[in-house]
Amino acid sequence: MSSSTRSDVSPGPQIRNTPGAFPSTPGELDPVVSSQHSLSKAVYERRAEYTVPRKIRIKVGTWNVAALPGTEEDIGSWFVDGKGISESLSNLSFENIGTTDxxxxxxxxxxxxxxxxKRPTVPSNDPGLVPGGDDIGLYVLGLQEIIDVSSATEALKPYNDPWPGRRWKQSVEDALPEGYTKVAEQQLIGLFxxxxxxxRVAPTVSSVSTASTGTGLMGYLGNKGAVVARLVLGETTRLVFINCHLAAGVEKGNLERRNWDASQVLSRAKFDPLYNGAGEKEETGENIGDEDFAFWFGDLNYRLEGMPGDDVRRLLMLHTKNEYGQGGPSKRKISAELALESNPKPIDPADDTDRKSRIYRHNHHFHYRSSPETPATSLYSDKLDPSSDPASLQTTLESLLPHDQLHQQMRTRKAFCDGWREGPIDFLPTYKYDVGSxxxxxxxxxKRGPSWCDRILYRTRKDKLAYEEKTKAEEAAKKRDEEMRSHGIGDPAVNQEEVLFDYDPATDGDDHDYDPDADVEDPEGVTTAAGFEDKIHLEYYTSHQRVxxxxxxxxxAIFTLQYEAVDLDLKAKVHQEVARELDKAENERRPTVTVVVDYHHDHEGESGSSSGTEGVDFGxxxxxxxxxxTVTLANTGGVPATVGFTDRIVTADKTEGVAPPWLHLRFDRSSDKDHPASEPHQVYTVEPGDAVNVEMTLHVKDIELVRALNEGHANLQDVLVLxxxxxxxxxxxxxxxxxxSSFGRSIGNLVKVPEGGVRRSQDGRQDSQGKT
Structure with missing residues (x-):
């Protein structure tokens, strides 16, 4: 699918098709959708009758593969089978899954x-510690750097190279259980x-739309940016997934660029229009923020700030060292670096970096073991709770997380502050390791400092609305404060009693600061756009350290989603019921007119009445x-009927008037002043139980018509359309x-009229006896 972005400025045609760039015109995203019948709308209005509770697990995975060969060999092991987790380097409880031997x-x-x-790198005999396989309803995988995005050649390509994506897709499909169906795919250079x-889930997925937003070189190329997807689950619940790769670097400008990248993804990503079950285009659904549940993941690239990276490395390696036995290159490297603390290099007074590092270690009480032979302290003491044990991994992580840039930006409302949240981080930083370690x-x-660059955030509609309400309240409180100051609050020259009278502290805004790190319980009763009550629960959030x-x-991360879904069998039943009800109602609302022909008495003895189906016989x-x-038009229905004669169709391209020239029609009442625009002739409204009479007069007086009738070239037959x-x-x-008649005949024909008059002649000719 082509890239989709939004901006007030559109680049030239040379770069318009570049992955991550702008669409040529806003209209190219709008599909042509036919209008739906009232039946679909009526069924949609009864959707509460054919929805049932459903519960599925959604596994969201993210991995920056650094364009390294062989990484696809690991995808099934960690993402599908849940392998590669280190119990000793994670504070998660795996009691429900089991532990390794x-x-x-x-x-x-x-x-x-x-x-x-050429084969998976996870440890042998790893049983997998988190749910996987066919326990998962939706597998959502976000990859970064499936190609080398640092290459200008790759970043400036005006197209996506499909080969890496096909290779990864094949690896994922080989690992998934049988029967799983791909419902969405999107690539932007190295993002996939x-x-x-x-x-059981695939048939209930609908309204899938994907898009790309490039934020890299020149602000729009795809070496950085995001690929996004929206889908509707069970015809009721809208989900959005955002896989991103934001700007790298540790400088302040890089941090601001990451925030800018995130804002561009939110403002420019646009989905196809969303239509409800009645076929009506919805006012929302095309932008990020219109969904019920959103998941933002990828290499966000936020770092640990205000900490010497080398000290963080050594502090964390105190824990990773215990993952190894007595030998191995990594074990020796870690031991060698930690041993440097017992034999530090001579202090250079001119080295400001060394000075800052010593001050930081002193202030934060970092102490390294004196030698690699010193027995390792247990990560979790039998007598101390991990949160109270200064040597535990949990204590170490808690000392580092306040320096995490992402949390800081959320707390100061500079990025990801509008309802986004994250599960507890109980795992080591995900970046940067020696490959193969x-x-x-x-x-x-x-020696790059470790950081939690890779993250998985999520948000519900309730979270977003709560943030917006809080922001509005704060703005209102700020406005009131400004109005109070304009009245001179605090100015002795102003009558304070009069000013205070206008201020109501009970309606003032909430003064609590927004804290993304606060413990937020999983929402109960998240009201979706469709009006249903859904719930989401984060089960697991962890890294796979041993990949x-x-x-x-x-x-x-694994989420449990409880939602209302359409049951197709129940919907079919409701559809049948609605169809019958609409048919009955339509018949009851349809005007019904009975046509009765009343014959007049004349000298030839013709009299009586008959149904209009037999027509009008003038004898x-x-x-x-x-x-x-006389023809009576009786309204025998339950609604008013608007009646009138319309043009008779002679041929496909020719019509005549409502009646032939030898027939005159007259209603016994005045016609409606306002009549349907589709009816060019006079019409008459008849109320239920009422009737209107039409007087029909047949009068042949045109000599040309008489001549044609005498000669058998015309007849007195026609069909009126009521x-x-x-x-x-x-x-x-x-x-x-x-x-x-003798009228309309020539003298030559009249002298040949047989005995008995012209009516004895046949077609104006002499009879069989030849009498004149």
Whole structure:
């Protein structure tokens, strides 16, 4: 699918098709959708009758694979099977899943030694510690750097290279249980988003729309940005998934650029229009923020701020060291770095970096072991709670998280503040490790400081609305404060009693600060856009520390979603009921008119009445001798009927008037002043139980018509069309028998008239005896 973005400025045609760029015109995203019948609307209005509670697990995974070969070999192990988690380096409880057997699970040293690009790098005999397989209803995978985005050649390509995406897609599909269906896919250069649904879930997924937003080079190219997808689950619940890769770097300008990237994704990403079950286009649904549940994940690139990266590395390696046995390259590297503390290099007074590091370690009480031979302190003491144990991993993480840039930006409302939240971080930073290592943080010359670059955030409609309400309240309180100051509050020259009288402290805004780190219980009764009550619960949020094929550790979260979904069998039943009800109601509302023909007594003895289905029979008709019949149009229905005769169709491209020239129609009342625009002739409204009479007069006096009738070239037969507005038409046959006349005949024909008069002649010719 082509990229979709929003902006007030559109670039030139040379870059318009570049992945992540702007669409050529806003209208190219609007599909042509036909209007739906009232039946669909009526069924949609009864949707509460055919929805049932459903519960599924959604697994969201994110991984920066750094364009390294062999990473796709690990995707099934950690993302589908839940393998590669280190129990000792995670504070999660896995009691419901089971724990690993220390004797069978491969140790970290052996795991690193046998690493290969052609097979999974997770430890052998790993049973998997988090749910996976067919327990998951939706698998949502966000990958970053499936190609080298640092390459200008790749970043400036005006198209996406499909080959890496196909390779990853094949790896995922090979690992998934049988029957899972891909419901969404989107790529932007190195960003790749895949969503797969279980066999029981896939048929309920609809309104899928994907888009890309590039925020990289020049603000729109796709080396940075996001790929997004929206889908509707069970015809009721809207989900949005955002896989992003924001600006990298540790400088202040890089932080501001990350915030800008995030704001661009929110403002420019646009989905296809959303239509409800009645086929009506909804006013919302095309933007991020219109959904019921949103998930934002990827390499957000936020770092730990205000901390010497080298000290953080060493502090964390105190914990990762215990993951190894006695040997192995990583174990020796970690021990060697930690041993430097017992033999520090001579202090250089001119080295400001060294001075800041010493001050920071002193202020934060960082103490490293004196030698690699010193026995390792247990991460979790038998006598101390981990939160109280200064040597525990939990205490270490709690000391680092206040320096996390993402949390700081959320707290100061500079980014991700409008309802976004995150599960507890009980795992080591996911970046940056030596490739092929379980716990060796960057040992290159740069020695990059560890950070939680990879994150998974989520938000409900309730979260977003609560933030918006809070913001409005604060703005109102601020406005009141400004008005108070304008009245001179605090100015002795102003009568304070008069000013205070206008101020109501009970209506003042809430003064509590927004705290994204506060414990927020999972929402109870999140009201969706469709009006249903859904719930979401975060079960697990953890990294897979023992996946070795990238310098980032993969991260996933498992959510349990309870929602109302359409039951197709119940919907079909309601559809049938509604169809019958609408048909009955339509018939009751349809005007019903009965046509009755009343015959007049005449000298030939014709009398009586008949149904209009037999038509109007004028009997025998002579020249210039009018005959009259009366037709009664009775409203036998329950609603007013608007009636009138309409043009008769002669051929496909020709019509005649409402009646032939030899027939005159007269109603016994005045016509409606206002009549339907579709009816060019006079119409008459008849109330239920009422009737209108139509007097029909047949009068043949045109000599040309008489001549044609005498010669058998014409007849007195026709069909009138009685139009019932919003009802069915009635076709009323008209017929009469012509009595030949001497009028309209030539002298030559008249001298040959047989005995008995012209009516004895046949077609104006001499009879069989040849009498004249």
């Amino acid at each position: 220390g004797d069978d699970l491969e140790d970290a040293g052996h795991q690193e030694a046998r690493r290969s690009k 988003l895949l969503i797969y649904a279980a066999p 379980v716990g060796m943080f960057d040992s290159s010359e740069k 070795l094929s990238s310098d980032h550790k993969p991260l996933d 025998s008709v002579r020249f210039d001798s009018p005959k009259m019949r 139009r019932i507005h919003n009802g069915r038409d009635h076709f009323l046959p008209i017929h009469a028998t012509w009595l030949p």
